[in-house]
Amino acid sequence: MKIFFPKEAMVEKRISITPDFLKKYIANGFQVSIEKSMGEHLGFLDDNFKELGAEIVERKKGFLEADIICSVNKLSEEDLTEIKENSLIVSFLDPFNDQELVENLRVKKISSISMELIPRTTRAQKMDALSSQANLGGYAAVLIASNILSKSFPMMMTAAGTISPSKVFVVGVGVAGLQAIATAKRLGAKVEAFDTRPVVEEQVKSLGARFVKIDIGETEETAQGYAKELSEEQINLQRAGMKKACSNSDVIITTAQVFGRKAPVIITSDMIEDMQPGSVIVDMAVGTGGNVEGSVPDENLELNGITIVGNTNLPGEVAIHASQVYSANIFNLIDEFWDQKNSILEITTSDEILSGCLVTHKGEFVNSMVKERYS
Ligand code: NAD
Numbered sequence: 001m002k003i004f005f006p007k008e009a010m011v012e013k014r015i016s017i018t019p020d021f022l023k024k025y026i027a028n029g030f031q032v033s034i035e036k037s038m039g040e041h042l043g044f045l046d047d048n049f050k051e052l053g054a055e056i057v058e059r060k061k062g063f064l065e066a067d068i069i070c071s072v073n074k075l076s077e078e079d080l081t082e083i084k085e086n087s088l089i090v091s092f093l094d095p096f097n098d099q100e101l102v103e104n105l106r107v108k109k110i111s112s113i114s115m116e117l118i119p120r121t122t123r124a125q126k127m128d129a130l131s132s133q134a135n136l137g138g139y140a141a142v143l144i145a146s147n148i149l150s151k152s153f154p155m156m157m158t159a160a161g162t163i164s165p166s167k168v169f170v171v172g173v174g175v176a177g178l179q180a181i182a183t184a185k186r187l188g189a190k191v192e193a194f195d196t197r198p199v200v201e202e203q204v205k206s207l208g209a210r211f212v213k214i215d216i217g218e219t220e221e222t223a224q225g226y227a228k229e230l231s232e233e234q235i236n237l238q239r240a241g242m243k244k245a246c247s248n249s250d251v252i253i254t255t256a257q258v259f260g261r262k263a264p265v266i267i268t269s270d271m272i273e274d275m276q277p278g279s280v281i282v283d284m285a286v287g288t289g290g291n292v293e294g295s296v297p298d299e300n301l302e303l304n305g306i307t308i309v310g311n312t313n314l315p316g317e318v319a320i321h322a323s324q325v326y327s328a329n330i331f332n333l334i335d336e337f338w339d340q341k342n343s344i345l346e347i348t349t350s351d352e353i354l355s356g357c358l359v360t361h362k363g364e365f366v367n368s369m370v371k372e373r374y375s
């Protein structure tokens with residue numbers, strides 16, 4: 001079976017296969033082709049891949065011959081015209097915001113797996129790309145903020161006096177938020193955090209941070225552990241409760257997302273105005289609508305001396321490690337369903353992982369949320 005790893009668009013530094021994983025595909029009996037110079041910018045040269053058994057090909061040839069195509073980002077409409085019917089593509093597909101692509105895949109009878117939709121189960125943990133990327137994103141967010149902030153994170157007691165630690169407030173304590181807290185603590189900052197899911201309080205405390213308690217009434221979470229959307233009244237209570245923590249903070253990192261929906265606006269302009277000039281806000285939800293009023297995707301804005309970072313690809317800031325863990329997620333997914341003896345990928349739509357992450361298969365929608373939205 002032929003598996004192809006195309007080059008990503010220029011702005012994307014992450015890749016979907018690193019040489020270590022190429023060895024594993026070859027050992028499993030795959031014929032692997034890699035688009036020319038796909039990993040060069042990270043120091044993974046074509047020759048490195050070639051020596052390990054890959055064929056280096058032009059993009060068009062890769063698409064025409066492949067049975068499976070893996071990438072970080074979704075393919076273009078033009079790319080899809082080159083792909084064989086019944087082949088499988090695996091990538092972040094953004095299925096709830098790109099109906100055209102999803103329809104196109106269904107009509108062209110291309111099977112597709114969306115890495116955003118890997119279920120949050122123990123069996124699927126090793127394939128969970130949202131988590132592997134959010135973890136590195138949380139780390140990168142803190143480093144970017146500390147670079148922009150003209151203060152040191154740790155407390156320093158020197159002969160010239162005592163420097164007080166910087167204060168970091170993390171809003172949303174999922175995978176990214178937990179890593180942001182851990183990273184800020186390691187750098188010596190004083191850290192506070194808030195999440196609408198009360199279960200998170202213990203995790204925040206175990207990292208040595210303070211949990212900001214705000215009574216917003218009953219909150220719910222899905223079976224997958226995702227927060228459900230708050231009412232407008234609850235959001236207002238949350239904003240009022242966070243006001244003090246925000247105005248005291250040198251850095252705010254927001255990671256609050258609601259799966260499959262627009263992110264809630266939590267930090268409003270009046271809350272930003274109360275912050276000290278020189279403070280920094282990193283809006284990690286900027287790609288899904290933004291938690292911070294006025295944040296702009298892929299721009300650093302300055303408002304009254306406060307910088308609002310809108311980086312939509314924070315994992316890409318640590319692209320080698322992000323590629324390493326993403327390659328692992330993809331390999332583990334394919335390996336789970338690979339029948340090496342018969343050289344077939346067993347795609348069973350009743351499997352609990354595949355029924356979640358398959359968007360299209362044999363001309364039908366599979367994932368229930370996608371089916372509900374587009375049928
Ligand atoms: P996410 O990226 O969807 O959201 C980030 C965080 O924002 C969540 O903790 C959410 O509760 C919070 N949030 C939403 N609305 C908010 C608001 N108005 N104010 C403040 N916070 C708000 O979530 P995620 O990081 O993908 O993880 C969600 C949960 O799933 C976590 O508990 C995580 O540990 C768990 N998880 C489990 C598995 C597994 O079991 N295999 C894998 C990954 C994650």
